[in-house]
Amino acid sequence: MTTATVNAQHHPVDALQTRDWAPGSWRQRTALQHPRYDDPEELAHVGERLSQLPPLVTSGEVLTLQHALADAQEGRSFLLQGGDCAEAFADCNSETISNRLKVLLQMSMVLVHGLKQPVLRVGRFAGQYAKPRSADTETLDGVTLPCFRGDMVNGVAFTPQARRADPQRLIQAHACSALTMNFVRALIDGGFADLRHPEYWELAWVEHAPLAVEYRRMLAGIADSMRFMETLAGPIDGCARVDFFTSHEALLLYYEETMTRRVPRQQGWFNLSTHFPWIGMRTAALDGAHVEYFRGIRNPIGVKVGPSMQPDALLRLIDVLNPHDEAGRLTLIHRMGNAHVATGLPPLLRTVRAAGRRVLWVADPMHGNTESTASGYKTRRFDNIRGELEQAFDIHAAEGTRLGGVHLELTGEDVTECTGGARALDEKDLSRAYKSMVDPRLNYEQSLELAMLIVRKSGRPDFDERVLGSGMLKSLAPVAAAV
Template sequence: MSQSERHIQPVREAKDWSPSSWQTRPAVQQPSYADATELERALVKLGNLPPLVTSWEVIALRKQIAEAQEGRRFLLQGGDCAESFDDCSSALISNRLKVLLQMSLVLTHGLKLPVVRVGRFAGQYAKPRSADTETRDGVTLPCYRGDIVNAVEFSPTARRPDPQRLIEGHSHSALTMNFVRALIDGGFADLHHPEYWDLDWVKYSPLMSEYQRMVESIGDSLRFMETLHGAPIGSFSRVDFYTSHEALVLHYEQAQTRQVPRQWGWFNLSTHFPWIGMRTADVDGAHVEYFRGIRNPIAVKIGPSVKPEQLKRLVATLNPDNEPGRLTLLHRMGAEKIEAHLPALVEAVKSEGARVLWSCDPMHGNTESTSSGIKTRRFENIRNELERAFDIHAACGTRLGGAHLELTGEDVTECLGGARDLTEVDLARAYKSNVDPRLNYEQSIEMAMLIVRKQTQSASVTPAGN
């Protein structure tokens, strides 16, 4: 029995906590609803709707993250920067799932580790913003905070925070999750069916030969194992898959926080793996207060402005009993800042003996605008931040055990560079995001292959444990 299995049960419930205790703390990045009665009606309805995930799925994910902390798994977390209600379609959902499954295939084969697959969807409908309002041509309206709050169109009606959208968010999340489960149960992830795996992208990639050899090797290994077994191995037709989102709108999260039979404590059943964004990670704030009491595995994003003592206090508040599988730290520094800021934070956590999973978000710290004002990210900077993260953890005697990427299964042109060396001219061809730029399908697979290459190099100098 591993250390994570021996200690996976929490030691105690959070003291002086309830699902609503966050309301006594400063709450930032929250919608301003005009009608309190309308909001309350929506929350009552939301609280009576069925949960989107189950407590046993949440506990299973905690065990897998605990194993990732021990170096026995790798966390892959990816999906859209912000989902749209209009994107709740079978083609888009299956393409998102497909690219994450293919990336996990690359990682599993290259790292020789099982991969924890976590989709950044089925609930990623809210986004933090740098300002509460937006002004166009002398008209000022509330900013767009994601489809669960208001609409992207610039009009008073569209930009009004609407409590009914909380119900719509739950509905679209349920539809998405239901279709993902149906795909997986129906064999969408089955390695026996290569026709499900579109490989057209490889003809553009300098890694084409390497990827094709990998696919052929997996096929040979599968056939060999089934020859020994004397029958098809059914476990290759299904995978575990989990959902995550930034738990930003706290009224929504509170309404989906439940107690369940035969388990103690409270679970956020709107998602398996909620996280706290960098803008809402104040240790004395409402989001940290809410998160400290739920039994889900949780994550928190940390940026270059975080100080070592701040991080120590945050870790102690969110995981006071140092439980395995409980806390993931998602660092997002930027390629130019990671070497100056990450080592001190890693050493601070290490000095406390804190059990965490370190994961790198190389997207958000590398956002820039082109000369024409289009928001984008450079593939080269994303790759550089990931590679430097592996090197820093190796030098500190810790391990980078995950990657958090904004990506899509579509052929968008939102990030510069990659296999086709996209330029600023290409951005106009297929830029579809309303918020942040995403890696497209081929850039995502390429990134997975680069992670394997770098992690394999780092493994030769990284100790066995954190």
């Protein structure tokens, strides 16, 4: 029996579920990044309807994820968390959803092959329909309207009708999340993630991409060796199916409250809108509504940590969110920026380590590196993304801690939103295929590049993407075990 299993059986519910907490107790605190709804009665009616709808995930899945995150804390696995910056209702279709899974599967196989350990796959989907914004309003040609906060809140069109915060969109977000989850589960149960059929993971638009060629060489070697071993010894358990979990920033607490449920034969309250909710950097105030809500749910949770976070404030936050130091409960996702990670991260690592707190450290090299071009595009330079990630690995090694995962905004679509990478995209390329409604995402090749970087920085200096296809049979056994 693993340590994580023991901890789950003796869950300190009283520490998380204090007597002064309820799913709606956040309403007594200041809720940052919430839209202003002009019809409280309509909002209340929508909340009642949502509270009657089925949940999107199960408590058993939530606890399974917590066990896996506890393993990642101990260095026995690696977390790959990725997906869209903000999902769109219009993208709730089979092609977009399957392409997201394809990219995550391909990245995870690079990681499994290189790290020789399990990879925990968590998607930013089935609920990532709301986004925090730096300003409440937007002005265009002398007209000021509420800013676009994601399809869960309002529309992207610059009109008073579209920019109204519409409570009915909360119900539509639940419906799209449910459809996404249903399709993901059907794909996984139907063998979409079967290691023996890598052809399922092909993206049509990258037929001639250089990194795709090298990746196919690696995967073909693994698949051929797998079939050879199965011919000799029979089916290898665990290769026909992988687990996927969902995550989103739990920004709109009106919605999250309705999805917070008690479960038979389990203690406490679970947020059943997602397996792994997180608190964004803009809403992590210790006395704020989001921290108040998160301290009472049983899900494993994440917190985004920026360069302004002070070590003593982080410790106080940890004490509130994980007072009994429960394994797998708390993930700290640092997003400093390439220019600030060297000064901002080490004091936090030292303080948390000195206090003996158990957390999973994860790097988000995306959000601290956003910039705007002269032509008005929001973009991220791949060199800065790669630079922050490289520094993060080096800083953790120097401080005696471990970087146990990455948190990325990426897509399986043919986009040109981040400059640099394998095709050396520049500012002129952004207009070719810029599709994001909010923040720029990595495309397929840029995502694979980062996966290869992670392997090299995690103790495999001999790993070289140019020879991914060599030595497959020799290395297959640990790969098969890790999948």
